[in-house]
Amino acid sequence: MQRDNSSTEGEGKVRDVDALRAAFLDSMASNSTSVHVVTTGSGDQRFGVTVSACSSVCADPPTLLVCINTRSPANAAVAANGVFAVNLLNVAQRGIADTFAGRSSTAKPFDFSCCTNTAGTLGVPLIDGAVAALECRVVAQQVIGTHTVFFGEVAAVTRAPVTHMPLLYCKRDYGQFLAF
């Protein structure tokens, strides 16, 4: 049966909401983003999760935000620890991205043995070879729907040589930057 998409009630409204959600996801998938692993904790209490939702907030003071699904164990760990690192992956670190997204066909999901890493100034894991690793203290957090937005004030930055290029994600696939 044909449903009325313009309706604001009943079946039509439900269908509108679904269509809007799908259009939103497709639009966001067309956006090209860098790929990051947010890490926190130490020893066998380390957590990491791959995120594209990361943005600079301001430089004075240096502040960024990340959005992490409330279902992710990394979410509770960041909230409990109050510190995290954003590891901006380089173009050769696709396997690390898949591992911390829980979808590697070869590595154990979310397992730090997929990469060499060292503890940073705040004690959080910094992934070797990352284009940049930014260590942050949580200064604010807000749950929006399924995700928590964590605002982190940057306490230390570790940078790789400028020749390292970032891993990108667009249209549900990995890629790399190509200047005009």
Ligand SMILES: Cc1cc2nc3c(=O)[nH]c(=O)nc-3n(C[C@H](O)[C@H](O)[C@H](O)COP(=O)(O)O)c2cc1C
């Ligand atoms: C490229 C990429 C970007 C992602 N970005 C985010 C993100 O910004 N925030 C988030 O919470 N999860 C993000 N995810 C999903 C998590 O990394 C992870 O896959 C998910 O939390 C695993 O839970 P699930 O198996 O229950 O879906 C991303 C995954 C990939 C592959």
